[in-house]
Amino acid sequence: MAPEAEPRQPPVDPRLWRYAAASRSFFLVIALLSLAQTAAIVGFAFFTTRAIVDAIAGDDLTGTLAALTGVVVARALLSLVRERVAARASARVESQLRGAVLDGIARLGPGWTATRSTSHLALVAGRGLDALEPYVGRYLPQLVQTVIATPLLIAAMWQADAISGLTVLLTLPLIPIFMILIGLATRSVQRRQWETLSRLATRFSETVQGLSTLTVFGRQRRAADAIERVTDDYRRETMTVLRVSFLSGFALEFLASISVAIVAVAVGFRLIDGSLTLSVGLFVLLLAPEAFLPIRQVGVQFHASSEGVAATRDVFAVLDAAAAASAPPAQAAAPAQGADHRLRLEGVRVRDLPPVDLEARSGEIVLVEGPSGAGKSSLLQALLGFASATGRIEFDGADAASRPPSTWLAWAGQRPGLASGTIAANISLGDDDMPAETIQQALALVGLADVDPYRMLGVQGAGLSGGQAQRVAVARALARHLRGHAPVLALDEPSAALDAAAEQHLWQSLRTVADAGALILLVSHRESARTIADRVVRLNSAEVTA
Template identity: 35%
Template sequence: MLLNHDLLREAGRVRRQLALTVELGLGAGLLAILQAWFLARVVNGVFLEGRDLPGVWPWLLILLGLIFLRAAFAWGMEVAGHRTAARIKYDLRRRLVAHLLALGPVPLKDGHTGELVNVLVEGVEDLETYFAGYLPRLALAALMPMAVLGFVFPLDLFSGLFLLGTAPLLPLFMFLIGGQAERLTSNQWETLGRLSGHFLDVLQGLTTLKIFGRSKAQAEVLARLSDRFRSTTLGVLRVAFLSALVLELAATLGTALVAVSVGLRLLYGRLPFQEALFLLLLAPEFYLPLRLLGSRYHAGLAGVTAAARIFDLLSRPLPAGEGGKAGSAVGQDEVVAPFIAGHPGRATELSEDKKMVAGICLKHGIRSDGESIPGAAGDGGRPAGEKGLLRPGLHIILEDVYYAYDPGNRPALQGLSLELRPGEKVALVGPSGSGKSTVAHLLLRFLEPDRGRITADGHPLDRVPPEDWRRQVSLVPQHPYLFSGTIADNILLGRPHASWEEMVTAASLAGAHEFINALPQGYATPIGERGLRLSGGQARRLAIARAFLKEAPLLILDEATAGLDPATDQIIQTALERLLRGRTSLIIAHRLSAAVRADRIVVLDSGRVIEEGRHEELLARRGLYYRLVTASRGAA
């Protein structure tokens, strides 16, 4: 009965809290039995034995105490149940976010952001009633009727057998409607996911919809999805109300039949009044746990349906190196490189992975937490005005690398070999689908090669935890993502613990300080969601400032100057020249004009390196690069 394996495993993490919830509920049930006994005794004493108030006063005090205690236990059960559910929800949300971050952006491209957010928010929230209501009630539905029968059988065998015979009818009915209810709840969830996803699409594309006059059409689509969600929700509610009606009817009829049986035997003097009244009061208490379980059955079903989506997401395999390996090499020591720098004699005590990461960190003046090491390699020899903002470049080699997004399809990379020398600017060009973005994703560790290997300064990259590796890589994308917050917040993503002076220096080098200073609130200016209050050129300058502040020795540029006016393009080109100086840089050149300034141009086609060299050399060969340049000039 809705005993989902994954949810039970989550319940096992908080078994003590769940046990306390059930114990409080069981205590409230046992107090209800005692309450019924003393109520029967008070009524019997007043009406049959003719006792006055002083004669029944002790029993009344006990009865009032039991009523108060029962209410306290019931309240405690609700509080304990909701606290347990809140702890499970917190843990699940934390694990979901950690898993999504470990998955990275590439595996999530096939999904819909709105549906994903729906799982993270509504899906996890739907587990509240499962853990706070359904699961404790399921335990009480098994325990409390047995406890009631323990009091009924010694007093009246016939009533005990009748209650025992009718009790399975309620769970049987829930089982019979379970399949239909599960289908309806699943449809409701899928409809809500589509509605959430489409609504998010409409909000994000509002400008486009208004320009092309499609806002009314999309409003009609949303109305249809809303109506479908209303229809599926009403279907779920119909089944819920029908099942509640049947369960209440069954419990009421069972209680009525017990009352008739007890009344007849009382009438013929076969059963004392106090015991008859006690049995009559116990009959509703016998059915109560089963009725409460039935009333929470559909809420529990919603939790199970949501759990299927939640654990499907958590079961997605992580890229190699994420999860289990992440943090194993460096994360166990908060700062590996400073440890070696301060205790060189103890370097042999570290694992080979730790020493390898620490060596890379020391060479490029980086702590394992992303901060700079004063006086370490890479801190000197910087151009004036750029102290603290330049490190020597990494030496990257890709050897015979293969990668396929889908195992059955043609690989995106087929035996690709590429070398990025320290401080060299390499531009990747090629037709659409030639593998340029795949190479960038591999270097960012969003993907791992199917075959071949990648090394950094001679060390295999797959032995470096992705989180630690990404501290040594900066990305300046064509469309940088800016978070809702201030300009300072967004620049400091590059290095959260940087000083104010370092942040301003990075902004100045990126050509952003002037426009920031002209704003009324300067660096404290809110930029809105996705930076919509800034122009495209301003957003890219903030992305470049982030890269300056991060001080990573490997830089990846993804068409960072596309679509800009000449004046802004010149500002950003100047900033990029500063940023590229001394760093190993990979330029993803969708426009061939972006590749001209590179030290070396690598031409890709169908996941292979076709040719490489400088701009003039490649033009003279009249190969693929020549044809691409000719085609682009003709298109212009």
């Protein structure tokens, strides 16, 4: 089978503008600085030529040397300003992209990360984003400088001497042609180097995680040998990248030198025969190397930033996946509290468990029963996107995967998942504007009306009993529903740590909430849960019956 062609990557990926807002103003500032630098280059050539001609003629050089000094100082200051602007912009872009990548991974959830190599994701969020510094801070500014400076310098040469301007215009395209050819080779070898580094990170991570098992079975030496082989591959790929970079630099310098030499020889012959004045000839000769310099520097900076260029493909792949997952369809607005909602599961299978068919609507409590290992918790994890599943899950007639579960589903698992902080902060997690009345109402529904919402908890909710922590977790799900953010409640063994009285209070509250319009999926092994259920779905190892 023929290998799949690698998609062409533009010099500046437009997604950079979308995901890193700092890059937009950065391009504008760099463009203005490039204009000023180009003017300084032309001014330097002009005043240097004038100083030499005046010195030969024996004229006063005071004004010319003062102007030349001013141009040199301005050019140096502009270079310094550009370096600082590029350094700050690259740091801001890197920070924004890292935050976007980490936020995107969090939005995609465990179900997505379970299908990816965590070591590769760590490499992308770490080394990959660090490699963007030369790409954003050096390559992109030089690209802008080339686009602006090269046409202006050729125009200045053409204005002074049309023959020299035409010579540069005809010889200049040779450099981009060779840059494109070399760039294709560089991209290929750099991509292989990045993929080898990803394999090395993955292999090392997996070996460390399974080191105890490898040692027990005497396979640790084989794992070390495998890491050594991948390390050698990475070393070879790195040397290949360096070799291509050196050859590229030589080719670009050679072509630029030949082109400048052609201009110099032509100017020399014309100076001898008197068809060209000394001032024009010197001015053109000083500008000729400057006309080729920007495009040569693009090639140099491209190789210096090639790892960042390769990393952007994986960085933007994560961001695109997160954007696709979090973008709701046009009709998927926030669910209204009093609306009639429907949840439908058709042939939903998690791992090798039996498929589940289920339909429920607002106002119902559907009790899911079954022995341990039958897939009760796994079914809820599939709804949340925490576990990959086959089949179809629909909410209000649309594929539930088309929008984040947080927009329609509130969940309380078997583990409370509380964090250090106040009880109120744990309940309002993800909703900074939650009113205190909603928090108090949610606590009352779970039987904790007498608990201070601003009581401080330790790590993992330390300071509460097991039953209290479980009820706080249920209160968090109820509060999201009361706020109108989640018409569906998924509760996994919410009464496992409760006594009979607290359990009965919780059941009555859930029945009240369902009668008010909630759709509740309740996983419980308690027989008392049947008293509030509208329907019971029984899971077992062989079949599903409703």
